[in-house]
Amino acid sequence: xxxxxxxxxxxxADLLPVSTVGLRSRPGRAALSVLGVAIGIAAMVxxxxxxxxxxADVLARIDRVGTNLLTVANGKTLRGGEAExxxxxxxxxxxxxxxxxxxxxxxLPVHVYRSDRIPAGRTxxxxxxxxxxxxxxxxxxTLVHGRFLDAALxxxxxxxxxNYAATVLGIGDVDGSPRIRxxxxxxxxxxxxxxxxxxxxxxxxxxxxxPIAAQDFGYQGHPTRIFVxxxxxxxxxxxxxxxxxxxxxxxxxVAVSRPSEALTARLAVTGGTTVxxxxxxxxxxxxxGIGIANVLVISVLERRGEIGLRRALGATRGHVAVQFLVESxxxxxxxxxxxxxxxxxxxxAMAAARGWQTLVPAYAVGAGxxxxxxxxxxxxxxxxxRAARLSPTEAxxxx
Numbered sequence: 001x002x003x004x005x006x007x008x009x010x011x012x013a014d015l016l017p018v019s020t021v022g023l024r025s026r027p028g029r030a031a032l033s034v035l036g037v038a039i040g041i042a043a044m045v046x047x048x049x050x051x052x053x054x055x056a057d058v059l060a061r062i063d064r065v066g067t068n069l070l071t072v073a074n075g076k077t078l079r080g081g082e083a084e085x086x087x088x089x090x091x092x093x094x095x096x097x098x099x100x101x102x103x104x105x106x107x108l109p110v111h112v113y114r115s116d117r118i119p120a121g122r123t124x125x126x127x128x129x130x131x132x133x134x135x136x137x138x139x140x141x142t143l144v145h146g147r148f149l150d151a152a153l154x155x156x157x158x159x160x161x162x163n164y165a166a167t168v169l170g171i172g173d174v175d176g177s178p179r180i181r182x183x184x185x186x187x188x189x190x191x192x193x194x195x196x197x198x199x200x201x202x203x204x205x206x207x208x209x210x211p212i213a214a215q216d217f218g219y220q221g222h223p224t225r226i227f228v229x230x231x232x233x234x235x236x237x238x239x240x241x242x243x244x245x246x247x248x249x250x251x252x253x254v255a256v257s258r259p260s261e262a263l264t265a266r267l268a269v270t271g272g273t274t275v276x277x278x279x280x281x282x283x284x285x286x287x288x289g290i291g292i293a294n295v296l297v298i299s300v301l302e303r304r305g306e307i308g309l310r311r312a313l314g315a316t317r318g319h320v321a322v323q324f325l326v327e328s329x330x331x332x333x334x335x336x337x338x339x340x341x342x343x344x345x346x347x348x349a350m351a352a353a354r355g356w357q358t359l360v361p362a363y364a365v366g367a368g369x370x371x372x373x374x375x376x377x378x379x380x381x382x383x384x385x386r387a388a389r390l391s392p393t394e395a396x397x398x399x
Contacts, residue, residue, distance in 0.1 A: 026299075033288075033295045034335040037375060040285025041339025041368045042346065047281060048364040049347030053356040067258070068100075068235045069139070069198055072226040072246050075255040083253035087221035089246040090132065096245045098234040103135035104223035105202075108213060110183035112159075112206040114169045118181070124168045128182055129205045130213040130223075138227050139196055146174035146191030153190060154209020157182075157216070160191040164203040182206060185216050198259035199227065289375035292331050296324060296383035321388035325380045332376015336369040343368070 072093055074083045090104030108130060111123040135141070136148045147153075148160055159182060161171060171178055171189055178189045187208065196202045213219035226246065230238035239258060243251040344360050351358040 029295055030331065033292045033331050034338060036288030036291040037285060037332055037335025037372050038288070038338035038342060040281055040283075040288050041336050041372050042342035043281035043284055043339075044371075045340055045343025045360065045364050045368050046346040046350075049343060049358075049360040050350050052359040052361050053347065053351045054354075056359050057354070057356045068230045068232040069259055070228040070230060070235065070239050070242060071199075071257050071259060072228060072242050073255045073257070074224050075253050077250075077253055083247075083250065084222050085224065085226075085246055085254070087223075090223050090226055092245045092248075093226050093228055093242060096228075096238065096241055098231045098238050100229045100231060101134055101138045102226055102228045103132040103138040104226045105132070105135065105207075106130040106213075106219065106223045106225075108183075108217055108219065110217055112165070112169070113181040116181050125204055126165050126168060127201075127205045129202070129207050130210050130219055131207045132210070135207070135227065136193070138229050139199060139202075140229075141196055142194045144192045144194050145172075146189070148191050148193075149207060149209050155211045156209075157185060157187040157212055158190045158208070159187040160193060160207045161189060162193050162203040162205045162207075163195045165206055166192040168204075180206070182208065183217060285371060285375055288335060289332070289379040292328055292376055293379040293382060295331075296328055296380055297386065299327075300324065300383050300387045317388040321384040324384040324387050325377065328380020328383065329373055329376045332372045332374070332379070333369070335376070336372025339372065340365050340368050 072085075072089070074085045077083050090102065093099065093104075094102040106129060108128045110128050111120070112126050112128055113122075131149065133148065133150050133154060136143070143160075144163065144166075146160070149158065159180065161169065161180075166172075166189075169180055171180070171192060174189055174191060179186050180189060181187075187206075193202070210219060210221065214221070228238070228242065235258070239256050242256045243254040246254050344365075347360050348358050350356075
């Protein structure tokens with residue numbers, strides 16, 4: 001018979017059973033090797049999943065409120081003091097070209113309490129703001145309960161609470177017309193607002209009308225913040241005109257901002273943090289690969305007799321190398337699969353806790369599995385070559 005006919009062959013059907021002998025004989029060691037890779041893959045999948053879910057939530061918030069919302073606020077004087085917007089600022093801003101709507105608000109130097117039994121110092125961080133009836137429409141806000149201030153209610157002691165303010169004051173709804181203490185006066189709660197995404201400071205406020213504020217607290221009509229809704233395609237142009245429209249004599253004392261830019265900046269910060277965390281996950285994955293290589297080197301040393309016997313019975317160097325290389329790849333693949341499952345579970349848990357839509361990118365799953373298999377293959381190269389280089393006679397001495 002020819003030498004080719006006598007050459008030993010390793011069938012694919014036999015490769016898997018032969019390659020898993022070490023894994024089946026030492027399951028504890030194999031599990032620890034898998035764990036190292038699983039932690040690295042889980043970290044990477046979880047980082048990408050949580051980041052994508054968080055970004056989707058931020059983008060949804062931007063879509064809800066739009067990018068055409070601007071705020072005009074009183075800034076600083078040249079001497080560093082707090083500037084004051086003129087009482088004509090609100091109407092002037094509303095008349096500016098390409099402005100769709102505007103709502104002026106002003107913070108009052110009074111506080112709000114659940115009753116007159118509450119000590120004056122226990123304000124709960126809540127504020128009182130004068131507002132226009134157009135505020136809710138300008139912010140595209142909604143009410144949880146009741147109604148917002150209108151042209152009739154602004155003249156009476158009626159108050160609308162921000163979402164957090166209502167929680168602090170213990171106002172669950174407006175049934176029974178609950179009353180609260182605004183300064184030294186009683187006001188009836190007529191509505192509770194839903195959270196305002198781009199103006200969270202309003203969630204801690206109690207809103208009253210300008211006429212009643214002037215009557216009860218001496219409000220003189222100077223706003224401290226004006227919310228402006230501009231045409232989307234003209235937002236930048238409108239932003240450049242608002243300072244002079246609000247305070248023609250001192251436009252330098254007016255601060256104009258775009259709330260959606262804060263959320264956009266948050267996306268950029270999240271992206272930078274993601275790169276850092278992915279790097280840490282990569283380090284964990286590398287450590288897991290080193291663990292696989294270490295385990296396989298020890299396995300080669302412990303199984304020298306088995307390797308020598310197989311070589312003596314006709315197994316080639318390639319058969320031995322493939323056996324250990326497949327074993328390494330299987331460890332990496334098992335770690336990758338476990339890591340993907342664990343990372344996905346972490347993403348679901350985080351998203352559920354924050355109320356986000358859960359998104360696990362398909363590329364994160366695919367790349368995680370591919371990286372685990374690649375790490376496993378690379379980690380097994382040296383042990384496989386070391387096992388293949390053993391001569392039968394030297395290896396059989398250990399029996």
